[in-house]
Amino acid sequence: MSEQKNGTKGRVKSKDAGRSAGLDIVRSAAVFFVVSVHFFYNNGYYSQELEGVNMFLMTAMRWLFYSCVPLFLILSGFLMNRKKPDKAYYMKIFRILGEYLMACILCNLFKTVCQDKELDFAGWIYSILDFSAAPYSWYVSMYTGLFLLIPFLNKAYGGPEVPKKHKQILLLSMLFITALPGIINYEHSYLPAWWPRLYPFTYYFIGCYLAEFRLKPAKWKCALGIAALSFGQAAVSFMTVTDKNKFNWNFPSGYGALPTVGIAVLVFLMLYRIEIHNWLVKKIFFVVSACSLSIYLLSWIADQIIYKQFNQKVAFIPDKLGWYFVIVPLVFASTLIPAYLCHKLVNIPGIALKQSHKQQR
Secondary structure, eight states: OOTTTTTOGGGSOHHHHTSOHHHHHHHHHHHHHHHHHHHHHHTTGGGSOOOSHHHHHHHHHHHHHTTHHHHHHHHHHHHHTTOOSSHHHHTTHHHHHHHHHHHHHHHHHHHHHHSOOOOOHHHHHHHHHTTOSSTTTHHHHHHHHHHHHHHHHHHHHOOTTSOHHHHHHHHHHHHHHHTHHHHHTSSSOOSOSSGGGGHHHHHHHHHHHHHHHOOOOOHHHHHHHHHHHHHHHHHHHHHTOOTTSSOOTTSSOSTTSHHHHHHHHHHHHHHTTOOOOOHHHHHHHHHHHHTHHHHHHHHHHHHHHHHHHHHHHOOSGGGGTTTHHHHHHHHHHHHHHHHHHHHHHHHHHHHHHHHHHHHHO
């Protein structure tokens, strides 16, 4: 039933009415997956031997949640594939940098007040410039470069006049040079090993392709594929452990790994067409989506507070599996409010500028 028939049309702001709820769900899932990935990073998972049912389930979850950053990159290609190198586009980077700066200030304040870390003025400035102030800000350092190149990546991808076959060749070429070498070169080098670092381009082009051709596989098929890949890769991780029986990072298991590509694409395809007709639920996903960058960056503060207590009380790693459903929502919820305030604060200059232009007209 539509919002208009429910009599709730007036409750949804006009600027939100044309938004795709499915894309907000994708971005919300991506940032929740980020917090979930950090659950394994902060709870000692990577120092534990891979054995037993609980560790197997945690490994499968780890593979699923590692689609977080790829989902953000696919979204960028899906939404920004028509951007051109003009002033209006490049001005938008200040919104990203503004949220990054706010996160840096809050993280440095936390380090100074709660962790007794001494930072002089020069230390503050340097930590912001080298992306160490907010410890999860590696994503900003990567995405800033991608943002600057997006208009030119769009030209490389091409418009509707470029044959579909050519675009498929582009995607296959990117997968061949960025995702395949990790698997083929696991024990011996057979393919060039330099190009995998360009995996953000691969995901961006995938997003461009999905935006143009709108693949619509059945959601249950996507869910089945996600489960098969996640549990299948968990089995592979158990078979490729280090000599100390721990998770092997030398086996392709990062954001650019081929299995991660498959999981990320399937998660995107499963979620991006979902429609929400309840105005409140739609608004919640909109807010989380809009604040996703600040949630990503500021979740480090909640991690420092919560995992310090959690790891002291639950020391045995396999026992932490059930606590995922408590700890991750707690980190997410406690980060949402400060992230929302930071997002709103950063957007005040832009809102004021728009109102000024309207008054001048």
